Amino acid sequence: MKRIILIIILLVSIVGCNQKGVVNFDKNDTIVIEERVGDELSTNYDGINEIDDEALVQEVIDIFNGAQWETNVEVNMPREPDFKINKNYHIWVTPKRNMLEVVITENSYYVRLSENQSSKLWTIITSKEQHVD
Numbered sequence: 660m661k662r663i664i665l666i667i668i669l670l671v672s673i674v675g676c677n678q679k680g681v682v683n684f685d686k687n688d689t690i691v692i693e694e695r696v697g698d699e700l701s702t703n704y705d706g707i708n709e710i711d712d713e714a715l716v717q718e719v720i721d722i723f724n725g726a727q728w729e730t731n732v733e734v735n736m737p738r739e740p741d742f743k744i745n746k747n748y749h750i751w752v753t754p755k756r757n758m759l760e761v762v763i764t765e766n767s768y769y770v771r772l773s774e775n776q777s778s779k780l781w782t783i784i785t786s787k788e789q790h791v792d
Contacts (some may be wrong), residue, residue, distance in 0.1 A: 666689045681728055681768060683747065686717040690744055699738035708784060715783055719744070722776050724762070732769040734762050741782060750784075 664758070684690060689711040693704035710716055740749035740762075751760045759777040762769050772780060 665763050672705075673742070677781040681763065683765070684716070684724050686713045686720065688716060690716055691746075692720060693746075694720060695739055695741055702739055708786060710783065715779065719780065719783055722772070723748075723761075723782050726770040726772055726776065728763075728768045730768045731767050732762075733767065734769050735763075736760075750780075751789060 662775055677680055691706060692708040692710070694707045695701055696703050698706050711718070722767070736751055741752045742750040744750065747765050749762045749764060751762075751769070752758075753760060757774050757777065758771055759780055760769070760771045
């Protein structure tokens with residue numbers, strides 16, 4: 660029984676370690692949102708929002724920390740990211756426009772956020788409600 664508990668504790672700590680380092684900013688920082696301009700292959704971005712409200716920055720942190728990130732993933736998207744947060748967080752809107760996919764470029768993390776998480780993040784970064792196709 661003690662061995663099983665020890666194994667469970669080790670597994671939980673290993674999984675927990677994989678999630679560390681996902682967010683490289685804190686609630687006191689400003690996050691800069693850029694949106695792709697031009698066609699899907701364009702690499703041009705315009706700054707659309709700067710968020711320095713501690714509560715909103717913390718909400719972004721909570722969304723990212725609550726996500727189930729896949730680590731060491733090589734992601735090949737068919738187009739350039741729709742949005743960037745602080746240049747390191749690349750965000751794609753799924754074809755149905757109901758979810759967001761995020762890649763952290765500095766450490767090869769990937770996640771497809773839930774519809775709820777996506778809706779919250781979309782509203783924060785665009786200051787608009789999300790419209791699903």
